[in-house]
């Protein structure tokens with residue numbers, strides 16, 4: 001932990017503590033590359049994480065927005081996983097029920113291909129507008145609905161005239177460096193309509209710190225939250241926090257807010273030392289964790305055994321580029337057919353479909369997201385492939 005002079009974009013504090021660094025990581029980890037060379041040559045940036053003890057926020061102080069591009073080829077959808085789809089559906093049903101979302105107008109910021117917006121609109125008889133610069137109309141054809149439209153652009157001040165009864169933003173705020181400024185834009189767009197409900201979902205850093213999950217730290221995530229920092233952000237920018245909770249194997253942090261007109265009706269959480277302790281724990285242990293994986297995978301490769309990753313998304317890219325390994329991993333498997341035959345940013349590993357396990361049988365499959373371990377085990381059984389299976393969180 002090294003004190004640095006840098007401004008916290010979440011609260012304005014000017015003294016932060018740097019605790020993690022990883023240089024030359026791909027500026028995007030979910031872009032699809034048609035050739036290995038393109039994947040290897042993709043621009044890189046540095047990750048330098050710093051902790052704000054005033055609001056508990058974590059920011060990448062080396063982040064350069066100029067390196068980011070969210071357009072065609074950005075493949076972030078998880079909608080090919082039954083586990084994820086069930087969670088998504090349950091979340092939509094729960095929000096519709098608790099906020100009586102029937103015949104209402106919905107705004108979704110960062111809606112991807114519109115999967116969640118589709119659920120909210122169809123299940124609740126609502127209508128809406130989604131925003132996402134990576135939206136591909138041809139990919140959304142099977143979701144077509146006249147209940148909503150998607151604008152293929154970043155949500156910004158210029159759309160402040162589009163508001164709704166329910167404003168939803170999932171897995172997007174962590175990509176935005178200036179978090180306070182962004183929440184202020186959302187608040188201004190709502191104006192005087194204090195009946196609007198605002199729902200945000202972000203990955204929770206607490207689990208990443210506890211598990212020393214370096215594979216969950218990647219360039220396009222420049223902002224990392226835990227409960228207190230997310231609460232602080234909304235509380236200080238014109239919202240009352242109605243509820244916050246962790247879901248999906250404690251991976252996702254959710255917050256539900258109502259706009260205030262200057263008068264807060266809820267209390268900010270009491271200051272806690274817990275996040276600072278978690279940050280210190282991560283800082284003290286991550287090098288050992290990296291060394292464990294490097295040496296285990298080297299030994300496996302030296303013994304002529306094949307290891308593959310299950311999951312060809314950002315976690316795989318971050319795992320490989322943080323470890324700076326190559327041939328020790330043969331390829332990555334992904335169930336998303338749009339990824340098959342493409343290459344992972346930075347390391348240039350191939351992404352293949354599950355059938356590849358029959359053709360190139362592995363000795364070890366490392367499951368990048370442990371929440372899918374049962375799903376993966378059953379897919380491998382169905383293929384009739386004999387292999388060891390290990391969640392990325394296992395260390396022996």
Ligand SMILES: [Zn+2]
Nearest residue numbers: 008011052055
């Ligand atoms: Zn702060």
